[in-house]
Amino acid sequence: MINIVDLFSGAGGLTEGFRGSEFNIVSHVEMDKAACQTLQVREIYYHLKNNNNLNNYNEYLAGNLSFSQLTSSVPESITNKIINLPICEEHIQSIFNRIDAELSDNSVHGIIGGPPCQAYSTIGRARNESKKHEDQRIYLYKYYIEFLRKYSPDFFIFENVKGLLSYKDVDGNLLFPKIEKDFQNALGENSYVLQHQIINSADFGVPQKRERLIIFGRKPSFNGFNFFDDLSHFKTNPPTLNELFYDLPIMKNGETNNDYRPVEPVEFVKKFIRTEEFPLTQNISRKNNLNDLEIYKIVVQEKLNTNNNLKYSDLPQELIKHKKSNIFLDRFKALQGDSISHTVVAHISKDGHYYIHPDINQNRSISVREAARIQTFPDDFYFENSRTAAFKQIGNAVPPLLSKAFGKVIMNILSGS
Structure with missing residues (x-):
C-alpha cells in the first residue's frame, strides 16, 4: 500500500x-x-x-x-x-x-x-x-x-x-x-x-x-x-463540449434539472463521467438579468458565425452598462460546442459571463455539473456546500x-x- x-x-x-x-x-x-x-x-x-x-x-x-x-x-x-x-x-x-x-x-x-x-x-x-x-x-x-x-x-x-x-x-x-x-x-x-x-x-x-x-x-x-x-x-484526445454535454438536460437560466436526457451518452462520458446507479446532481444554472441574457445571445451568435469572442466595446450601446467599456473587453466569452473549453478558473464562482453555454437556445452560463464535467469530475462527485462554493472548488x-x-x-x- x-x-x-x-x-x-x-x-x-x-x-x-x-x-x-x-x-x-x-x-x-x-x-x-x-x-x-x-x-x-x-x-x-x-x-x-x-x-x-x-x-x-x-x-x-x-x-x-x-x-x-x-x-x-x-x-x-x-x-x-x-x-x-x-x-x-x-x-x-x-x-x-x-x-x-x-x-x-x-x-x-x-x-x-x-x-x-x-x-x-x-x-x-x-x-x-x-x-x-x-x-x-x-x-x-x-x-x-x-x-x-x-x-x-x-x-x-x-x-x-x-x-x-x-x-x-x-x-x-x-x-x-x-x-x-x-x-x-x-x-x-x-x-x-x-x-x-x-x-x-x-x-x-x-x-x-x-x-x-x-x-x-x-x-x-x-x-x-x-x-x-x-x-x-x-x-489521448478529449471529447468536444457538445459530446460532453450530450446526455445532460436542456434548460434555461435559473433552472435546476437533475434528469438525464433519454439518450445514449458518448463513450467518454460512459467511461469516465457517468455512473448509472446514481442520480444526476447539482445541474444548477445561474439566474441572469435580461440585459446579460441579451448579451449572451449576441456573444454566442458571434462565436457560431466567426468563432471569435465579441469584445465588450462592440456590443450594442444600449447593452453596455459598465462605465469603463474600454477595459476588460473579454468580460463575456462563449464556449465553443465543437471544441474544448478555455481554462475554468475560480472566478466562475462570482459570475458565469466567461462560460456561456454553447447552445444559443439555452441562453445561459454553464451549470455546476457542466463545469465539473469540463474538469472531468465524475457525476457521482458531490461538492459542498453551496453553488458558489462548488464553482470555486471546481475552478481551483x-x-x-x-x-x-x-x-x-x-x-x-x-x-x-
Missing part, C-alpha cells in the same frame, strides 16, 4: 488519481471549510464503495439523508482524514500530529499538492506587486518542504500555475530557481532529483485547455525513468482525469513496470 499525504487539497481533484487498492490517502490538509466537507463526502463515498454498501450515499445524493446523518453513518476514522487547518507556522505541528495519528508508525511514500496560485499568476501580477513584501502565499512552498523533511517521502508532485516560472522574488530575481534548490536539498544536499514541465490537461483527455506547471521530485534511489516521458504514454481543482495519469505513472514506477 502506497501512503499519500495530500496538501492544499481543495476539493480533492488531484487525489482522485490516487484512489484504488494500491494507494492509501492518509490525510488531506485544506483550510477551506466547504472544500473539507466535500473531501469528507468523497472519503465516505469510497469507504462505502469498498464495502459494497453505497445505499446511504445514494440516499444522500437524492436528498433523503442530511450531511450529519451521512457522516455519522461511517467510522470517525474516515472523516478524520480531513484536516481543516491552514498550513502555517501556527498550525503545522498540529497537522503533523494529526497525520502521525493516521499513520500508525507507517511511512509516507508520496506527497502531492500545490499551494494557492494567485500570488504567481500573471493575471493581476502588476496589481499585487506593491503587496509582494507581505504576501505570505508566495512562500507557502516552504511549508511543503517542511512536510518533505518531516516524512521523507520517496516522491512528490507539486502543481501550480505556469506563471511561477517567470515570477520574480522581492529581490527582483526569479523565484523558481530558489524553489528548485530548496526542493533538491530538502533532506540534505542532493536529496531529491527534480523534473518539471508545463502540462496541458487537454493532451490527456480533459476537454479544456488548462496549462499547469508540474514539478516531480524523487529520491536518487528511484532512477532509470523519466516521469514526463512515462506520462506521455497516457496522452486539478482535473481528475489528468491526476489519474499521474497515479498510473507512479504505480508503474513503483512496481518496476
